[in-house]
Amino acid sequence: MTYFDQHVHTHYSFDSDAQMRDYLQQTKLPFVTTEHLEMSNPDDDKRDDKPDYPAYVAEQKQLAQSCGNEFLRGIEVGYYEPRLDAIRNYLAAGDYDITLLSFHHDGSYDYQDTHFRDVEVQTQVVTYYERMLVGLEKFHDADVLAHFDYGLRVLDVTPAQLAAWAGPLLKQIFARAVEYDLAFELNTKSMYRWRNLALYEYAIPLYLAAGGTLFTIGSDAHTGDAFRNHFADAQELLRQNGVDKLAVYRKHTPTLVTF
Numbered sequence: 652m653t654y655f656d657q658h659v660h661t662h663y664s665f666d667s668d669a670q671m672r673d674y675l676q677q678t679k680l681p682f683v684t685t686e687h688l689e690m691s692n693p694d695d696d697k698r699d700d701k702p703d704y705p706a707y708v709a710e711q712k713q714l715a716q717s718c719g720n721e722f723l724r725g726i727e728v729g730y731y732e733p734r735l736d737a738i739r740n741y742l743a744a745g746d747y748d749i750t751l752l753s754f755h756h757d758g759s760y761d762y763q764d765t766h767f768r769d770v771e772v773q774t775q776v777v778t779y780y781e782r783m784l785v786g787l788e789k790f791h792d793a794d795v796l797a798h799f800d801y802g803l804r805v806l807d808v809t810p811a812q813l814a815a816w817a818g819p820l821l822k823q824i825f826a827r828a829v830e831y832d833l834a835f836e837l838n839t840k841s842m843y844r845w846r847n848l849a850l851y852e853y854a855i856p857l858y859l860a861a862g863g864t865l866f867t868i869g870s871d872a873h874t875g876d877a878f879r880n881h882f883a884d885a886q887e888l889l890r891q892n893g894v895d896k897l898a899v900y901r902k903h904t905p906t907l908v909t910f
């Protein structure tokens with residue numbers, strides 16, 4: 652089986668207008684979208700952004716009649732500690748194949764907000780990973796740790812700085828990820844559009860050293876043109892690390908596919 656993109660957004664996410672057909676016309680492979688569940692979202696006037704689950708399921712059912720693709724259901728959970736009960740309640744009401752876990756905001760600002768350009772960079776990096784480590788203890792009912800570098804997208808951080816400031820934290824984070832069976836996502840939007848490739852080159856060996864064996868690649872597409880972007884490059888990076896298998900999820904169960 653061929654690996655398929657497992658980080659994709661459509662209009663069921665607050666920040667995308669994409670239609671499922673924008674992606675479906677590009678692939679005959681199994682198809683999954685991972686829509687944002689983002690409570691008290693500072694990027695959207697602190698609204699609770701929740702996919703319309705019944706409409707999502709209905710649209711997939713309808714498209715399945717005309718498209719030959721296998722349809723899978725996914726969600727990207729934005730961790731926010733004060734709203735964990737609401738997050739759990741929303742998830743319990745749906746049925747998913749794959750859950751991504753993301754650390755997108757701190758309650759006041761999305762980590763891509765220009766606000767963080769004014770925060771001292773070392774403090775910001777350390778704070779981000781401290782929150783991630785604590786967050787993983789409180790919530791890990793997910794399959795994939797998505798874009799581990801999200802909080803660094805708008806910062807300029809070198810691998811040496813990341814190692815010096817947050818190396819021990821990252822080791823603990825990846826140890827928890829392995830303990831909780833969370834896959835490591837190569838987020839090609841982070842790696843190539845936000846130019847954090849070098850941070851992934853640093854982090855992948857740390858996840859492997861922690862005993863990690865599960866990897867996914869996600870384009871984080873919000874428009875059709877970003878679907879599967881740079882997958883060959885990400886696969887090459889994995890090969891350089893001795894990894895030749897990727898995990899695909901059905902009913903939260905990984906299957907390893909060779910690429």
Ligand SMILES: [Zn+2]
Binds near residue numbers: 727798
């Ligand atoms: Zn995300």
